Amino acid sequence: MTTPRDTLASRRVRANGDGTVYQRKDRRWEAAGYVLASGNTRKRIRVYGTTRKEALSKLTEKIAASNRGLPAPSAQGGLATYLTYWLQNVAVHQLRENTHTRYTAVTRLYLIPGLGKKKLAKLTAKDVRTWLNELRTTCQCCTRGIDVGRDEPRCCDIGKCCSKRLSPLTLAYVHSVLKSALEHAVREEEIPRNVARNVRTGTSRPRRFEPLTAGEAREFLAATSDHRLNALFELALRTGLRKGELLGLRWEDLDLASGTASIRRTLQRTNSGGLTALPTKTQSSERRIAVPTPCLRSLEQHRARQRQERDAAGERWQNSGYVFTRHFTALLCQAGLRRIRFHDLRHSTATLLLEQGVELVVIKELLGHAHIGVTATVYAHVRLRLQRDAIDLLGNTLRNPAETTDKPDDRDEPPLWAEPVR
Incomplete structure (x- = not known):
């Protein structure tokens, strides 16, 4: 219902160039005015709102953009x-x-x-x-x-x-x-x-990746034990942090006494600024995680080595405050492992945790996924393999005792237990 106040407001004279605002027969409010268009011309545009204030706000925003020299796109254009x-x-x-x-x-x-x-x-x-x-x-x-x-x-x-x-x-x-x-x-x-x-394009399958097996993960950790960036590789495999999150770690983000790390930023290389510190990928990616005990020892050793390098460099030392800088492919060859991406260390972490029976919600929090559906989709093939193992286990339970043999199953391997955290 139109109030007298709205009626008077819709009829009052506005300043030249401010456009007009009035209520339509369908009860919506319409505002119209002239703005800059392509080719250095002007055109009349119309915006709508459920209230006079909403329609006027939309028009004011478009006129302000026009006054800054931004031409309004034309729906009639290409x-x-x-x-x-x-x-x-x-x-x-x-x-x-x-x-x-x-x-x-x-x-x-x-x-x-x-x-x-x-x-x-x-x-x-x-x-x-x-x-x-x-x-x-x-x-x-x-x-x-x-x-x-x-x-x-x-x-x-x-x-x-x-x-x-x-x-x-x-x-x-x-x-x-x-x-x-x-x-x-x-x-x-x-x-x-x-x-x-x-238009539906269909659900695309997640990109295939080849995470390290439990045996390969142990070989990788052994190959990197004496490397200068051992703490980086160990932290990547044991926590599943993204490469940008690992490189963006600063010493003030680490609390080695309580065994935690605060993930606040990511380090990325951009065309304009080179290596640039940016906010985390999503709000859920900004998190606090527990750091495994072996990683705490590696970080202590890395900090001591970094101090020795700083003392040796003297005035040439450039203090960035970052924990790591970055040799990955060469280490894979040294360990005799197949070539994978650095990001596959993150996939390896999640896969090994799933195979240990860790709840999906815990893995989601550790990896910093925005929604648990992302975790479930990416690692659906792992969960399918675990379902098959569960079905086989049930089959062994339901098997006729007369058919069972004492022959051990060669496929069974001892699980890789997760490292304790503090």
Whole structure:
């Protein structure tokens, strides 16, 4: 019901350039005004709200952006124009630098070539689905002309397509970037709905990884026992911390007396600033964990060695305050182990803990996952193997006593017990 106050407010004269605000017949409030558009022109825009204050606030925000010289994107323009605007004026302030770099690459390589000429207002779910199907079935070497820059002709240059297609994970990532851009267009009321959300790409399988087995983990710890960064590798394998979290540890984050570590930051290499300390990946990643006793001894030795190096360097010593700096692949070769990523040490930790029967919620807290569903999804194959072991155990219980033999099962191995923590 319209109050006299609202009626008077809607009719009062506003200053020139402030736009107009009035209530529509459908009881919503509409605000309209002129803002800067592409090509150094001006256009009239309309925004809506359930109250006069909400509609006026939206209009004021758009006029303020216009006064700062930011042209409003036009739904009548092409998707390429809007994606460029979104990356330069919105995403750059909301994403980490490395994430923004990946979003820019995805936009340049896939979104603009495939959908850039489409009008933002006329983009349909069918357009998105057709484009994704083409990405799924097209060789990227042929499409992007990668062979042109090669010294030796390959793939389509010699008439033998290598069929290098995007993986399901990459396809899902490209789709997610488009959804993020269109979601902001909906919030800015450039389009009524996000058509990319109506397209399903299917659930992609988690990336396969090869964690260390219990025996390989023991061999790795033995190979790194005399290394200068032994404390780094031991802490990575026994706690499952991310590489950036390990490198971001400072001595004030460690309480060696109580045996705990506070994870407050992550160290990442960016294009603009080199090694940069950033907040943790998510709010759940900022946590306090127990440090195993062997790691406490390794850290004490590492600090003593670091002090000796500082005294030997004298004035040349550059004190960063960080616990570690970083030799991984060479150690794997030295130990005679297969080549894995440093991040697979984190997967090894979680896998070994699951095989010891540790509850999933405990592993989730240790790894710093935002949701337990992430932990359950990533390590679903491990849980399936544990289910099979449980079924086999039940089968042994239900077996006819006359069929049992005293022959030991060669597959049974003693479990790798977790180290005690303080």
